[in-house]
Amino acid sequence: xxxxKPFVFGAAAALALALTPQADAVxxxxxxxxxxxxxxxxxxDGSSRGPAAPTIAGMSPEIFIDAMKDYREGKRPGxxxxxxxxxxxxxxxKLMAEYFAKQPFMRFAQPHDAQLAAKGAKLHERYCExxxxxxxxxxxxxxxxxxxxxxxLHYQLEDYLADKRAYREKNMQKRLxxxxxxxxxxxxxxxxxFYASQK
Amino acid sequence: xxxxxxxxxxxxxxxxxxxxAVGAPSLALGAAKKVVIVGGGTGGATAAQYxxxxxxSIEVTLIEPNKEYYTCYFSNLVIGGLRSLDSIRHTxxxxxxxxxxxxxxxxxxxxxxxxQVVTASGQKFAYDRCIVSPGIELVYTGxxxxxxxxEKAIPHAWKAGEQTAILAKQLQEMPDGGQVVMVAPPNPYRxxxxxYERASLIANYLKQHKPKSKLIVLDPKEKFSKQGLFTAAWKxxxxxxxxxxxxxxxxxxxxxxVKTKTVKCDAGEFKADVLNIxxxxxxxxxxxxxxLTDEKGWCPVNQHTFESKLVPGVHVIGDAAIAGQMPKxxxxxxxxxxxxxxxxxxxxxxxxxxKPAYTNTCYSFIxxxxxxxVAGIYELxxxxxxxxxxxxxxxxxxxxxxxREAEYAESWYKNIITDMFG
Numbered sequence: 001x002x003x004x005k006p007f008v009f010g011a012a013a014a015l016a017l018a019l020t021p022q023a024d025a026v027x028x029x030x031x032x033x034x035x036x037x038x039x040x041x042x043x044x045d046g047s048s049r050g051p052a053a054p055t056i057a058g059m060s061p062e063i064f065i066d067a068m069k070d071y072r073e074g075k076r077p078g079x080x081x082x083x084x085x086x087x088x089x090x091x092x093x094k095l096m097a098e099y100f101a102k103q104p105f106m107r108f109a110q111p112h113d114a115q116l117a118a119k120g121a122k123l124h125e126r127y128c129e130x131x132x133x134x135x136x137x138x139x140x141x142x143x144x145x146x147x148x149x150x151x152x153l154h155y156q157l158e159d160y161l162a163d164k165r166a167y168r169e170k171n172m173q174k175r176l177x178x179x180x181x182x183x184x185x186x187x188x189x190x191x192x193x194f195y196a197s198q199k
Numbered sequence: 200x201x202x203x204x205x206x207x208x209x210x211x212x213x214x215x216x217x218x219x220a221v222g223a224p225s226l227a228l229g230a231a232k233k234v235v236i237v238g239g240g241t242g243g244a245t246a247a248q249y250x251x252x253x254x255x256s257i258e259v260t261l262i263e264p265n266k267e268y269y270t271c272y273f274s275n276l277v278i279g280g281l282r283s284l285d286s287i288r289h290t291x292x293x294x295x296x297x298x299x300x301x302x303x304x305x306x307x308x309x310x311x312x313x314x315q316v317v318t319a320s321g322q323k324f325a326y327d328r329c330i331v332s333p334g335i336e337l338v339y340t341g342x343x344x345x346x347x348x349x350e351k352a353i354p355h356a357w358k359a360g361e362q363t364a365i366l367a368k369q370l371q372e373m374p375d376g377g378q379v380v381m382v383a384p385p386n387p388y389r390x391x392x393x394x395y396e397r398a399s400l401i402a403n404y405l406k407q408h409k410p411k412s413k414l415i416v417l418d419p420k421e422k423f424s425k426q427g428l429f430t431a432a433w434k435x436x437x438x439x440x441x442x443x444x445x446x447x448x449x450x451x452x453x454x455x456x457v458k459t460k461t462v463k464c465d466a467g468e469f470k471a472d473v474l475n476i477x478x479x480x481x482x483x484x485x486x487x488x489x490x491l492t493d494e495k496g497w498c499p500v501n502q503h504t505f506e507s508k509l510v511p512g513v514h515v516i517g518d519a520a521i522a523g524q525m526p527k528x529x530x531x532x533x534x535x536x537x538x539x540x541x542x543x544x545x546x547x548x549x550x551x552x553x554k555p556a557y558t559n560t561c562y563s564f565i566x567x568x569x570x571x572x573v574a575g576i577y578e579l580x581x582x583x584x585x586x587x588x589x590x591x592x593x594x595x596x597x598x599x600x601x602x603r604e605a606e607y608a609e610s611w612y613k614n615i616i617t618d619m620f621g
Binding site: 030033034038039051083 | 249253254255256257530533534537538541544545547548550553554555556557558560572574576587588589590591592600603604606607609610611613614615617618621
């Protein structure tokens with residue numbers, strides 16, 4: 001009997017292991033359940049495959065929360081989001097904000113004019129970098145612009161310039177009008193192409 | 200541990216194994232938990248994707264007869280000549296890469312007692328839980344004179360692929376001045392705005408390529424999805440091209456003469472150059488065979504877990520399921536699949552399902568570069584899925600907004616496809 005001891009123990013351990021529910025195998029929480037409902041339009045984990053719907057991965061939670069509440073309360077124009085945002089409570093919005101903030105912003109190649117983008121890089125440095133840091137990649141203080149889908153950026157600017165969307169920072173309004181005044185619509189377009197060129 | 204203690208311990212363990220074996224055999228044997236998914240459309244593919252994501256230890260087998268999948272959504276763009284058929288074709292390679300075992304075969308039986316799925320080729324697949332996403336079955340007899348045999352001459356194009364190509368080709372070959380007739384289906388059916396998006400895009404095609412032609416829609420329903428938006432679009436863009444006759448004019452009974460492509464109804468006889476009949480529908484055939492359907496042909500489910508109310512251990516999602524106020528749309532199937540995958544993953548780990556969250560977002564093209572949308576956010580209330588927010592594109596939305604919606608619709612397609620098949 002003695003010589004079988006290790007075997008018996010081994011078998012018992014294996015059986016005990018087999019009986020233990022694989023508690024660590026399943027990974028799903030309320031935040032994922034909420035956030036995954038967005039994937040059909042904004043892409044899996046919030047990184048949109050384009051060509052227009054914005055990537056919401058890697059957003060600062062504050063900006064996500066403000067955007068959703070503004071849509072919900074009719075303070076920000078949109079197509080479908082004002083209707084969708086009305087379905088969520090503050091707590092649910094916070095859960096989704098925290099989830100998407102943790103996801104990497106995946107950048108995909110998109111059509112852009114390389115010459116315009118080169119010009120836009122310089123203009124970005126002059127007019128936008130102060131808040132949209134790291135070439136528009138930083139997310140701590142402002143919206144991520146680098147790699148964002150060009151039609152979406154274009155729509156947002158249209159709304160800002162038509163006074164339909166309120167500026168989060170007064171300074172943006174100032175810098176934007178300076179950019180247009182000195183560089184014209186072509187300058188504005190160049191900056192957008194710079195963001196579209198970022199990988 | 201002395202001898203007696205050891206024996207007691209082992210006996211206890213043996214008893215535990217025996218008990219476990221009754222409830223969850225694969226767990227007790229230390230084997231992987233098995234989920235078999237029947238049907239590789241939007242619901243099935245999404246469920247496979249999210250099960251692997253929520254619990255990679257689950258062995259997921261997806262059984263689907265076709266090696267390629269054509270989405271029903273965006274197939275109206277193919278019919279209207281705005282997209283290639285190839286652009287709505289997708290393969291299962293992405294799912295296989297995610298560790299889903301993809302089997303191309305037809306499921307012929309689901310044995311809820313033996314927990315086993317049987318296929319046409321005689322293969323048997325054991326499951327701990329089964330997810331059925333069977334889509335719809337067309338009830339050809341719902342339109343007198345119509346049949347499956349007639350579908351090549353008179354396409355329904357309500358399952359995408361060859362049928363889509365046939366209808367597109369017939370429109371292309373029709374001479375200018377021809378008459379297109381569509382028979383719309385009665386409720387409930389897959390994709391509520393689908394017939395009207397199709398009417399818009401056929402009219403868009405006729406307007407551009409065959410301006411002397413006409414489209415007549417014979418509709419057994421008084422009201423339909425996005426009605427105000429479609430009606431306004433038809434007036435704006437296709438005045439004199441689309442004529443819709445509702446039940447007040449056409450009645451609800453349609454008879455077709457296949458040889459002459461003529462439809463008879465209360466409004467008279469309509470001879471078509473191109474005839475598109477969308478027959479009444481019920482849950483996909485395997486749901487009927489596996490006794491998952493009620494007397495009306497749809498599947499009653501627990502709207503939290505999507506477990507069948509008729510066969511325990513089998514879940515039904517997508518068009519076939521009775522899912523409260525959610526429509527039978529692709530996005531709804533995608534959303535239900537995620538809720539179901541969450542519930543199944545947790546149940547297989549001996550845990551309670553979390554609070555569900557459901558969404559629907561559906562775009563319909565009204566012209567080449569303009570679309571309208573409907574959105575819905577749903578909650579589970581007293582066991583039923585109810586809409587708590589959402590709604591339609593505003594009736595006064597300017598064209599600039601409708602063009603943005605068309606761009607977002609293109610994004611919707613790319614993103615939902617990646618979510619399912621990526």
